[in-house]
Amino acid sequence: MASASDALASNISLSKFAQATELKKRLWFTLGALIIFRMLSYVPLPGIDATQLDLLTQQTQGGVLDFFNNFTGGALNRASVVALGVMPYITASIVVQLATSLSPQLNAIKKEGESGRKRLNQYTRYGTVALTAIQGWFIAVGLESFGAAQGLQAVIEPGMMFRIGAVISLVGGTLFLMWIGEQITSRGIGNGISLIIMAGIVARLPQTMVQLFESGRQGTIDPLRLILIILGVAALVLFICFMERAQRRILIQYPKRQTARGVQAERSHLPLKLNTAGVIPPIFASSLLLLPLTITQFAGNMTAGESAWGDFIINLNTYLRHGSPLYMTLYGAGIIFFSFFYTAVVFNPEETADNLKKYGGFIPGIRPGKNTETYFDYVLTRITVIGAAYLTLICLLPEYLIASMGVTFLMGGTSLLIVVNVTMDTVTQIQSHLLAHQYGDLIKKAKLKGRSR
Structure with missing residues (x-):
């Protein structure tokens, strides 16, 4: 049953939005920050010949760098x-969370509260600098040797100065994007890092759609197959929306209290999302x-034909190309x-059970304390199995079907999941701000009426 706040949020008019x-x-700030990100994606590294690079990037099409390039909105192809x-x-934050x-x-630092969180964030920034x-x-080294076999050169003046400058x-550039993401989170709408990734994916969506329909016009793709792809994407969007809204509600009961209607027991529900981790696992x-694949891709280009090690790296990249069985196996296992x-990070059964016990709440039929913690862990494990299977299916099945049909369509399951999930989260935050604004107006009106009396 929908709550009163959900019903009120759904009835918010455009006039309230204007007020x-x-x-x-916040919306203008978020939009401006994303525009800056898109402008930066067209600023090349110093010493790059853009024309030569555009010709050479055709070599990496269909590889793992294409997938990476999709996340950055084409910034990688443009160097x-x-x-x-x-x-x-993101990689640095994973390492810090695993280390924690x-x-x-x-x-122990994490449990220090706000000061501990700031210290861990600082470690993440240091890790970001090292990894970048x-x-x-x-x-930089790979770009210097990129295209040597074809007699082309993407770097105008190779050397140590180019490498250091790059x-x-x-x-x-990465630190600036990290800062923009943090500013969007605090001063804008939505999660800044997720919005930057989504902006990169959406930026390539028009080009992807044009390529898809052009393939249909030229007869490369059968019209029936094209219609099936479009219907499949629409069905996936609906399925993602359904699964992201799915919850397992646990009944929480509190001791009986004296109210105007007599002695009543208060009840509420603790909602546990089916996909607690959201879009983080993919x-x-x-x-x-x-x-590692970005490093080995350019290292392979750099050492190709020079040694057995260079040939081994090239073969490794071939086996781990985007859409290959080994890549999809490792990707699914990672998800x-x-x-x-991440579910264990964001939801602590022990802490939740202790808080319920502190405020007198309990689950009917379950003893407070350790038994409640065990029950939470049991329920969370079961729904996480479903959530993990859902994420793996969404991320891998569309790409397998697209690869088997021979269609070059960059809006795969992972990209679609990120776009839909981030959009839903942003819309929810917008509704929360509108709801808070509406409640604020009601409080102000009530105060004015009280003063007039």
Whole structure:
């Protein structure tokens, strides 16, 4: 049954939106920050020949870098200063969160509250700089030798100065995007890092749709197959919306209290989302895969034909290309792992059970304390299995079907999941701001009436 707040939020009119000044400021700030991100994706690294690079990037089509390039809105193909996007930041945050779970010292810092969170964020930033520098160095070295077999050269003047300049530019670009993401989260609407990733995906959507329909016009794709792809994408969007709204509500009962209607027992529900981890597992899994594969892709181009090691790296990249069985196996395993890991991070059964016991709440038929904690853990494990299976299915099945049909369609399951999930989260936050604004107006009117009396 929908709550009163949900019903009120659904009835908010456009006139209320026009009156919400703070919300409009947040939306304009978010839009401006995303526009800056898109402008930066067209700023090339110093010393790059854009024309030669455009010809050479055709070699990596269909590989893992195409998947990475989709997340950055084409910035990688253009060798932009934000070519690495926010992926190093996400990878660093994964490492810090894993270390926090394994290290008692870092776990103690996490429990310090706001000060501990700031220290962990600082460690994440340090890790971002280190990872970006490592990836940036391999990208710079790989760009120098990129296209040597074809007699083309993407770098105008190869050498140490180009490498140092490229690394500094890439580190600065990633840190600037990280800062923009944090500013969007605090001063805008939605999660800034997720919105930046979504903006990169959506930016390539028009080009993808044009390519798809052009293939249908030229007869490369059968018209029936094209219609099936469009219907399949629409069905996936509806399925994602349904699964993201799905909840397991646990009945919570509180002791009987004296009210105006007599002695009554208060009841409420603790909602547990079927997909508690949200869009984090696919982003984390892809980030961990893209970190070494970006390095080996450019290292393979750099050492191709020079040694057995270079040939081994090229073969490894072939087996781990986007859509290959090995890649999809590792990607699916990463999604399942991070679904359970991140769910354990965001929901603590022991802490929730202790809070319920402190305020006198209990689950009917379950003893407070340890038994409640065990019950929470049991329910959470069961729904996380369903959530992890759902995420794996959404991310892998569409890409397998598209690969088997021979269609080049970059809006795969992972991209679609991120776009729909982030959009839903942003719309929910907009509704929350509108609802808070409406309640604020009601409170002001009530105060004015009280003063007039």
